Amino acid sequence: MLKKANEFLWKIFVFIFEMILLPLPFFQKVWWKFWYNWLSKDKDREKDFLFMNYGHHEIDAVEEKKREESYLKKKRSFFTTDNSAMARLYFYLCEEFPSSFEGKNIVEVGSGRGGGARFISENYPLRSFIGLDLSSKSIEFCNDVHENAPHLSFKKGDAENLPLPNASVDIVLNVESSHCYPHFEKFIEEVTRVLKKGGHFIFADFRPPEKTHELEELFLKKGLKLVSKNDITKNVLMALDYDSDQRVSFIKRFTPKFMFPVMKIFSGVKGTLIYKKFQDKDLCYFYYVLSKDS
Ligand SMILES: C[S@@+](CC[C@H](N)C(=O)[O-])C[C@H]1O[C@@H](n2cnc3c(N)ncnc32)[C@H](O)[C@@H]1O
Numbered sequence: 001m002l003k004k005a006n007e008f009l010w011k012i013f014v015f016i017f018e019m020i021l022l023p024l025p026f027f028q029k030v031w032w033k034f035w036y037n038w039l040s041k042d043k044d045r046e047k048d049f050l051f052m053n054y055g056h057h058e059i060d061a062v063e064e065k066k067r068e069e070s071y072l073k074k075k076r077s078f079f080t081t082d083n084s085a086m087a088r089l090y091f092y093l094c095e096e097f098p099s100s101f102e103g104k105n106i107v108e109v110g111s112g113r114g115g116g117a118r119f120i121s122e123n124y125p126l127r128s129f130i131g132l133d134l135s136s137k138s139i140e141f142c143n144d145v146h147e148n149a150p151h152l153s154f155k156k157g158d159a160e161n162l163p164l165p166n167a168s169v170d171i172v173l174n175v176e177s178s179h180c181y182p183h184f185e186k187f188i189e190e191v192t193r194v195l196k197k198g199g200h201f202i203f204a205d206f207r208p209p210e211k212t213h214e215l216e217e218l219f220l221k222k223g224l225k226l227v228s229k230n231d232i233t234k235n236v237l238m239a240l241d242y243d244s245d246q247r248v249s250f251i252k253r254f255t256p257k258f259m260f261p262v263m264k265i266f267s268g269v270k271g272t273l274i275y276k277k278f279q280d281k282d283l284c285y286f287y288y289v290l291s292k293d294s
Helices: 002-021 025-039 061-072 081-096 115-123 136-145 184-194 209-221 233-254 257-266 273-279
Strands: 105-109 128-133 152-156 169-175 195-207 224-231 284-292
Touching: 002 257, 025 136, 061 081, 081 115, 081 169, 081 195, 081 233, 081 284, 105 115, 105 184, 115 128, 115 152, 115 169, 128 136, 136 152, 169 184, 184 195, 184 209, 184 224, 195 209, 209 224, 209 284, 233 257, 233 273, 233 284, 257 273
Parallel strands: 105 128, 105 169, 128 152, 169 195
Antiparallel strands: 195 284, 224 284
């Protein structure tokens, strides 16, 4: 009875949050900062919790086997297999990237707990990798946990005001973070400002499908040319199918009991709101590669 009442109250909270509060730009930024600081409030806990995305899984069995072999050859010793679908989202983005990382300066905006930054900087021959995040607690966590990773550093920074000089970056990476930005257009202006001519923007996130046209027009208007585009919603759903039990057991370990329902929603557990939105195509997960006009 109590459990049902708690679930019901959280559903009301999520509804008010999505419909009334989240559309307010000021609230949006304050909320996400609070939320991600809360998730990383204690830097000594849960050091194997390094990713915060919905993951990726190959649908085709042959492709899966091929990818599996190449994935297993990568250095992954710093995180447990619990993270694998989420790490594999990064793996997929890198493997599908049509250019090379060799000798490149890469910046990830919204690097979270640094698992993706660590995975890429340890496995690809880049020159430097900077992870930026709005959450100072996540940056503290990353500076501690990823201290000895090669070519890798972390810095606090807002996507809408990047703490980087003009034309200083070869690749900007952005994974499942941009839906938190109240002024997405400002972020895209910042991406074009910091990218060198001919540099790349690797972008992965979810949106309602009817918003993609708007998104692509904005990229073009700001001088970003489309290199490739993939709808990976089915792969994300498959990853959530595989991962849901692990996600639930992690939530049970990590959060107070009364928050289980809302944590399940945010982490996309099978059968909950965001999972259903992916299933019904109310939300689609995209992977874009764009380049700055040279
Ligand atoms: C869902 S997590 C994804 C983290 C990471 N990319 C991953 O896949 O594990 C979203 C991240 O975006 C960050 N974020 C939200 N708003 C931001 C902003 N305005 N500037 C920079 N980072 C932001 C959050 O603090 C959080 O770490």
